[in-house]
Amino acid sequence: xxxxxxxxxxxxxxxxxxxxxxxxxxxxxxxxxxxxxxxxxxxxxxxxxxxxxxxxxxxxxxxxxxxxxxxxxxxxxxxxxxxxxxxxxxxxxxxxxxxxxxxxxxxxxxxxxxxxxxxxxxxxxxxxxxxxxxxxxxxxxxxxxxxxxxxxxxxxxxxxxxxxxxxxxxxxxxxxxxxxxxxxxxxxxxxxxxxxxxxxxxxxxxxxxxxxxxxxxxxxxxxxxxxxxxxxxxxxxxxxxxxxxxxxxxxxxxxxxxxxxxxxxxxxxxxxxxxxxxxxxxxxxxxxxxxxxxxxxxxxxxx
Amino acid sequence: xxxxxxxxxxxxxxxxxxxxxxxxxxxxxxxxxxxxxxxxxxxxxxxxxxxxxxxxxxxxxxxxxxxxxxxxxxxxxxxxxxxxxxxxxxxxxxxxxxxxxxxxxxxxxxxxxxxxxxxxxxxxxxxxxxxxxxxxxxxxxxxxxxxxxxxxxxxxxxxxxxxxxxxxxxxxxxxxxxxxxxxxxxxxxxxxxxxxxxxxxxxxxxxxxxxxxxxxxxxxxxxxxxxxxxxxxxxxxxxxxxxxxxxxxxxxxxxxxxxxxxxxxxxxxxxxxxxxxxxxxxxxxxxxxxxxxxxxxxxxxxxxxxxxxxxxxxxxxxxxxxxxxxxxxxxxxxxxxxxxxxxxxxxxxxxxxxxxxxxxxxxxxxxxxxxxxxxxxxxxxxxxxxxxxxxxxxxxxxxxxxxxxxxxxxxxxxxxxxxxxxxxxxxxxxxxxxxxxxxxxxxxxxxxxxxxxxxxxxxxxxxxxxxxxxxxxxxxxxxxxxxxxxxxxxxxxxxxxxxxxxxxxxxxxxxxxxxxxxxxxxxxxxxxxxxxxxxxxxxxxxxxxxxxxxxxxxxxxxxxxxxxxxxxxxxxxxxxxxxxxxxxxxxxxxxxxxxxxxxxxxxxxxxxxxxxxxxxxxxxxxxxxxxxxxxxxxxxxxxxxxxxxxxxxxxxxxxxxxxxxxxxxxxxxxxxxxxx
Numbered sequence: 001x002x003x004x005x006x007x008x009x010x011x012x013x014x015x016x017x018x019x020x021x022x023x024x025x026x027x028x029x030x031x032x033x034x035x036x037x038x039x040x041x042x043x044x045x046x047x048x049x050x051x052x053x054x055x056x057x058x059x060x061x062x063x064x065x066x067x068x069x070x071x072x073x074x075x076x077x078x079x080x081x082x083x084x085x086x087x088x089x090x091x092x093x094x095x096x097x098x099x100x101x102x103x104x105x106x107x108x109x110x111x112x113x114x115x116x117x118x119x120x121x122x123x124x125x126x127x128x129x130x131x132x133x134x135x136x137x138x139x140x141x142x143x144x145x146x147x148x149x150x151x152x153x154x155x156x157x158x159x160x161x162x163x164x165x166x167x168x169x170x171x172x173x174x175x176x177x178x179x180x181x182x183x184x185x186x187x188x189x190x191x192x193x194x195x196x197x198x199x200x201x202x203x204x205x206x207x208x209x210x211x212x213x214x215x216x217x218x219x220x221x222x223x224x225x226x227x228x229x230x231x232x233x234x235x236x237x238x239x240x241x242x243x244x245x246x247x248x249x250x251x252x253x254x255x256x257x258x259x260x261x262x263x264x265x266x267x268x269x270x271x272x273x274x275x276x277x278x279x280x281x282x283x284x285x286x287x288x289x290x291x292x293x294x295x296x297x298x299x300x301x302x303x
Numbered sequence: 304x305x306x307x308x309x310x311x312x313x314x315x316x317x318x319x320x321x322x323x324x325x326x327x328x329x330x331x332x333x334x335x336x337x338x339x340x341x342x343x344x345x346x347x348x349x350x351x352x353x354x355x356x357x358x359x360x361x362x363x364x365x366x367x368x369x370x371x372x373x374x375x376x377x378x379x380x381x382x383x384x385x386x387x388x389x390x391x392x393x394x395x396x397x398x399x400x401x402x403x404x405x406x407x408x409x410x411x412x413x414x415x416x417x418x419x420x421x422x423x424x425x426x427x428x429x430x431x432x433x434x435x436x437x438x439x440x441x442x443x444x445x446x447x448x449x450x451x452x453x454x455x456x457x458x459x460x461x462x463x464x465x466x467x468x469x470x471x472x473x474x475x476x477x478x479x480x481x482x483x484x485x486x487x488x489x490x491x492x493x494x495x496x497x498x499x500x501x502x503x504x505x506x507x508x509x510x511x512x513x514x515x516x517x518x519x520x521x522x523x524x525x526x527x528x529x530x531x532x533x534x535x536x537x538x539x540x541x542x543x544x545x546x547x548x549x550x551x552x553x554x555x556x557x558x559x560x561x562x563x564x565x566x567x568x569x570x571x572x573x574x575x576x577x578x579x580x581x582x583x584x585x586x587x588x589x590x591x592x593x594x595x596x597x598x599x600x601x602x603x604x605x606x607x608x609x610x611x612x613x614x615x616x617x618x619x620x621x622x623x624x625x626x627x628x629x630x631x632x633x634x635x636x637x638x639x640x641x642x643x644x645x646x647x648x649x650x651x652x653x654x655x656x657x658x659x660x661x662x663x664x665x666x667x668x669x670x671x672x673x674x675x676x677x678x679x680x681x682x683x684x685x686x687x688x689x690x691x692x693x694x695x696x697x698x699x700x701x702x703x704x705x706x707x708x709x710x711x712x713x714x715x716x717x718x719x720x721x722x723x724x725x726x727x728x729x730x731x732x733x734x735x736x737x738x739x740x741x742x743x744x745x746x747x748x749x750x751x752x753x754x755x756x757x758x759x760x761x762x763x764x765x766x767x768x769x770x771x772x773x774x775x776x777x778x779x780x781x782x783x784x785x786x787x788x789x790x791x792x793x794x795x796x797x798x799x800x801x802x803x804x805x806x807x808x809x810x811x812x813x814x815x816x817x818x819x820x821x822x823x824x825x826x827x828x829x830x831x832x833x834x835x836x837x838x839x840x841x842x843x844x845x846x847x848x849x850x851x852x853x854x855x856x857x858x859x860x861x862x863x864x865x866x867x868x869x870x871x872x873x874x875x876x877x878x879x880x881x882x883x884x885x886x887x888x889x890x891x892x893x894x895x896x897x898x899x900x901x902x903x904x905x906x907x908x909x910x911x912x913x914x915x916x917x918x919x920x921x922x923x924x925x926x927x928x929x930x931x932x933x934x935x936x937x938x939x940x941x942x943x944x945x946x947x948x949x950x951x952x953x954x955x956x957x958x959x960x961x962x963x964x965x966x967x968x969x970x971x972x973x974x975x976x977x978x979x
Binding site for chain 2: 067071091154
C-alpha cells in the first residue's frame with residue numbers, strides 16, 4: 001500500500017523522468033496550483049516549459065472543522081504543466097496512474113467534459129475531469145487563455161487531487177484515515193490545522209483588518225504596475241513581486257468571503273479588482289519576457 | 304466502377320452530447336462537398352464513439368464524369384475569307400492544338416463565332432477528396448472549440464490525433480494539424496491495441512476485436528440487455544432514464560453495466576437526494592424493488608469489458624458511500640437551522656447584479672403572492688409563507704452541493720420543520736414546470752408561488768434591459784414565460800395578464816410569442832385559429848383556451864369557413880374605404896331585400912350572441928354567428944356596397960363595420976385562412 005508521501009514521491013519521480021522540473025510548493029497562500037507563478041506566469045509566452053509540484057491549496061470556505069470526511073480547508077494538488085502539450089499527453093497521464101500502482105486493465109477510466117475557468121485570473125481552458133471507478137481524480141485542461149492573454153503554446157495542465165487519489169488507493173472512506181507515513185495518519189498531521197483554521201476563517205478573522213490588508217496589497221500591486229511602463233530597465237523590474245500582491249489579495253478576498261463580509265453588490269466589484277491586477281501582471285510579465293506587450297483582446301478592450 | 308470510402312477522425316474524448324449533432328453535420332458537409340465537385344455517393348453512413356467520428360460512403364465513382372467546355376475564338380466573319388481560314392482562325396486552332404476542321408460555329412447574342420469544344424477529363428475522386436477533406440473536417444460545428452497546436456492553429460472540439468481516410472483501400476492523402484491521413488486507427492485505451500492497420504472491409508471487426516463498438520445502437524442495446532439480465536436475476540427493476548442512457552452510450556467505446564449496492568440505512572434519506580446523487584453526480588441508474596420502492600442498489604456503466612476482481616464495483620460503491628455520507632451530513636446540519644431563520648442569509652446570495660439579492664427577490668415574491676392570492680380569491684397565508692421560505696434552501700449545504708435539488712430540498716426541509724402540506728408542497732414544486740413536458744404545480748397555492756417567482760424574474764429582467772435576443776437567454780426568461788402561460792391555462796387561473804405583467808410593451812410582445820407557441824406547438828391548435836382567437840384579446844388565457852376550443856369545434860361546420868371568407872372580404876372593403884366606423888346604421892335608408900334582411904338578421908343575432916358570450920358559451924355563439932352566412936352571401940351577391948349615393952354607401956359600410964366588430968370579440972374570423 002502506498003502512503004500519502006509515497007504517492008507524491010512516485011508521481012514526482014514519474015514526471016521528473018519525463019523531463020519535468022520538480023518545483024516546491026509556492027510559499028504564499030493560493031487557492032489552487034494554477035495560481036502558483038509556476039503555472040500562471042510560466043504558461044505565457046513562447047518558451048517551452050515542463051514542471052511538476054505539489055501545491056497545498058487553501059479554500060477557506062471549504063473548511064468543515066475537520067468534521068467532514070471528504071472536505072478540507074487546505075488540500076494538496078499535484079500540478080503538472082507540459083508546455084506545449086505533447087501529442088501523447090493522455091498516454092503519459094495514464095501511465096502516471098500505472099506508476100502509482102493502478103492497473104488500468106482492472107479499472108474503469110472515463111474522460112468527462114469539464115471546462116475549467118477562473119474569471120479572477122482571466123484564465124480558461126478546455127478539458128475533462130478524469131473519473132476512476134466513479135471518482136474524480138484529476139482535472140485535465142488544455143489552457144487556452146491566461147491573464148486574459150491567448151496562449152501561444154497550448155499547455156496541458158494536469159491537476160491530481162492527492163488526498164482523494166490516496167484515499168482511493170488505500171481504500172479508506174475518510175481523508176483523515178489516510179496513512180501519511182507509516183504510523184502517521186493524515187489526521188495526525190493535519191486535523192488541528194483544519195479545526196483551527198475553520199474557526200479562524202469562519203468566526204474570528206477580523207474583517208476590518210482583512211479589508212485593510214486587502215487594500216494595502218492592492219495599492220502596492222497597483223503602484224508597481226503603474227511604474228512598469230516607464231521603467232528604464234524592464235528586465236529587472238519587480239513584476240514577480242507584484243504577482244505576490246495579487247495572490248495576497250486573492251486569498252484575502254477568499255477569507256472575507258468565508259466570513260460572509262462581502263455583500264452581494266460588492267462581490268462582483270471586488271473580483272473585478274483582483275482580476276484587473278492579475279491581468280496587469282500577466283501583460284507586464286509577457287512584455288518583460290518577450291519585449292512587446294500583447295495585443296489587447298476584445299474582451300479586455302470592452303472592459 | 305463504384306468504390307467505397309472510409310473516413311475516421313480520431314480524437315481525444317468528445318463531450319457525449321455534442322456527438323450526434325456533429326455526425327449529422329459531418330454527413331451534410333461531406334455530401335455538400337461531393338455535390339460541389341459533381342460527385343455523389345450511393346450511401347453515406349456515420350458512426351461515432353467518444354474518440355472517433357466516422358463516415359462511411361458507398362458507391363462513389365472513381366473519377367468525375369468527363370465534361371466539355373466551349374472555348375470561343377474569333378467571329379465567324381473574321382475567321383474565313385473567300386472560304387479559306389484567315390490568320391485569326393488558324394491562330395485560334397493552333398492555340399487549341401487542333402486543325403481548323405475541328406472547330407465549329409456557335410451562335411451567340413453577338414453573332415456567330417468560331418468555337419472549340421474542349422474535352423475536360425474528370426478528376427480522380429481521390430484527388431478531390433484529398434483536397435477537400437481538411438475543410439470538411441474542420442468545418443464540423445461544435446459549440447465550443449479549442450486550439451491545441453498553438454495560437455492561430457486549427458480549432459476543433461478536442462485534439463485530432465489520427466486520421467483514417469481510405470478510398471477503395473488506397474489512402475487519401477491529406478494532413479490536418481500535422482496529422483497525416485493513413486490506414487491506422489486506435490483501439491480502446493485499455494483493452495485494445497494502440498495501433499491498428501485497417502482496410503475498409505475489416506475496419507469494424509478490427510475495432511470490435513480491440514474493445515471498440517462503433518455503432519451507438521449496438522452499444523445502447525448492449526447496455527439494455529445486460530442491465531435486464533443483471534436485474535432479472537435479482538428481482539429488481541430499472542428506473543428508466545433515457546437521457547442518462549444516451550450519455551452513457553456516447554461516453555463509452557465498450558459499455559459494460561455492473562450492479563453495485565449501498566447500505567440500506569441510507570434509504571432513510573429522502574429518495575430525491577439519493578436519486579439525484581446517483582443520476583447527476585455518478586451517472587448511475589437507480590433501481591427499485593418489485594413494489595416500486597427504491598432499492599439499495601445501482602447500475603454503473605463501465606467503459607471496459609470486465610470487472611473480474613470486483614474492483615470497479617467496490618470503487619464505485621466507496622465513492623457513492625462518501626457522497627451519501629456527505630448528503631446525510633448536509634441533511635443533519637441543515638436541519639439545525641430552520642428555513643425561516645435563513646431568510647436574512649439570502650441577502651448574501653445574488654439574484655442578479657442589478658436586481659439585488661435573493662432576499663430582495665423574496666420580499667417582492669411575498670407581495671406578489673399576496674396579490675395573486677387575492678386575485679384568485681384564495682387565502683393568501685400559505686402562498687405568502689411559501690414565497691417567504693421557498694428560496695431559503697439556496698443557503699443550505701445540500702443545495703450548495705446538489706443544485707439540481709433547489710426547491711425540492713426546500714420543500715422537504717419545510718415538511719420536516721412542520722410547515723403545513725399546502726406550504727411545503729408549494730415550495731417543493733415552485734420551479735415547476737421545468738420544461739414544456741413537465742407538469743404544473745399540483746396545488747393552487749403552488750401555482751401562485753411559481754407564478755410569483757417567474758413573474759418577478761420576467762418583469763425585473765425586462766425592467767433592467769436583460770431581454771433575450773436570438774439564442775441568448777441567460778436567465779431562461781423564455782422558459783419562465785412559458786411556465787407562466789402553462790400555469791395560467793392548465794391551472795385554470797383566470798388572472799388578467801395585464802395586471803400580472805404591467806404595461807411593458809416589450810414584455811407584452813415577448814409573452815404574446817410564448818402564448819402563440821404554447822397554443823400552437825404544445826396544444827396543437829392551427830396557427831390561423833390561434834391568430835383569430837388572440838386577435839380578439841388575450842388578457843385572460845383560460846378564456847383564450849375556451850374560445851380556441853369552440854373555434855376548433857365550429858370550424859368544420861358547413862357555414863363557418865364561407866362566413867370567414869366573407870368576413871375577410873368585409874375587412875378588405877373597410878380597409879380600402881378607409882372606414883373606421885363611428886356612425887349608426889340608419890334603418891330608413893336600407894334597401895328592402897338582402898340589405899334590410901341582413902340588418903334584421905344581425906339585430907336578432909346580436910342579442911343571442913351576446914347572451915352566449917356572457918355565459919362563455921362560445922361554441923353556441925360561434926354557431927349563431929355562422930348561421931348568418933346565407934344573409935351575408937345574399938348581401939354580397941345582390942348589393943353594391945359602393946353605391947353612387949354617398950349616404951347609402953356610408954350606411955352600408957357602417958352596417959358591415961358593425962357586423963365585423965360585434966362578431967369579432969370571440970375570434971377574429973378574418974384571420975382564418977380559407978380555401979376560397
